[in-house]
Amino acid sequence: MISAVAVMAGCRSSPTGQPVYVPLSRPSQPAAGNDAIWVPDQFSAYSVGRYIDPRDSSVMHDGHTLYRREQTGRWNLAPAETSVLTPSISATKERDTTMLRDALTAELNRQRTTSQALIEQAKLLQDRLRELNSQSREFREALKESYRLRDQISVVSNRLDSIESALQNLPGSSRPIPPARSNSVVSPPR
Known part of the structure; x- marks a missing residue:
């Protein structure tokens, strides 16, 4: 029995003073996750x-829940994914989503404008x-018409030449006939 009293006396904790409430400023870093600088108490x-x-x-004592602090809060020494010297790309997921949506909208508008142009x-x-x-088509038709007209002129010119030569060969023709004109028109290849 004395040993039980000694054991119980050893478990007795010293009385502590009234806890003091100290208001803390709002944390500048998130309190959870790998990016935290402080690991909170574990209960x-x-x-x-x-x-x-x-x-x-x-x-x-009636049944109740007992809470025990297993580990006290400590500094988080695990390195964060981003360097301390460089600012993080975005503070919140919502801002990232908004930025991506705005960038996508701008790109779609640019592509729509380019497509319209x-x-x-x-x-x-x-x-x-x-x-x-x-x-x-009009030029080809005009070219065909010019070839047709040139061919007609050539035929008429040959006919005139033959008529003039026939007139010169007639006996009793007293009037001199001027010499036939030379036809310098060359037919183009077809």
Whole structure:
């Protein structure tokens, strides 16, 4: 029994003063995760059933939960993913999402504008191509007409030459006929 009293006396903690509340400023770093600079206290919860108070046998404690600090808070010495010297890319996930959405919207608008300009240029080129095809067709028709007219002129010229030579060969022709003109028109290859 003396040993039980000695053991119980050894477990007795010294009385502490009233806890002092110290208001803390808002932390500038997140309190959780790998980026934290401080690892918070670790607590464990134990469910305790009914028991009789060892100091006073006339007091019974009902079942409750006992919380025990397993590990006190400490500095987080694990290196963060980003360097301390460089600022982080974004403070929050929402800001990242907003920035990405804005960048995507800007890129889509730029591509839409570029596509619209390309479509307008394609329409202008198509109109110009139609115009050039029409002019080419008209030129080919005019060229064919000029070949046809040249052939007709050549036939008429040959016919005139033959008529003039026939007139010169007629007996009793008193009037001199001027010499035939030379036909210098050369037919183009077809």
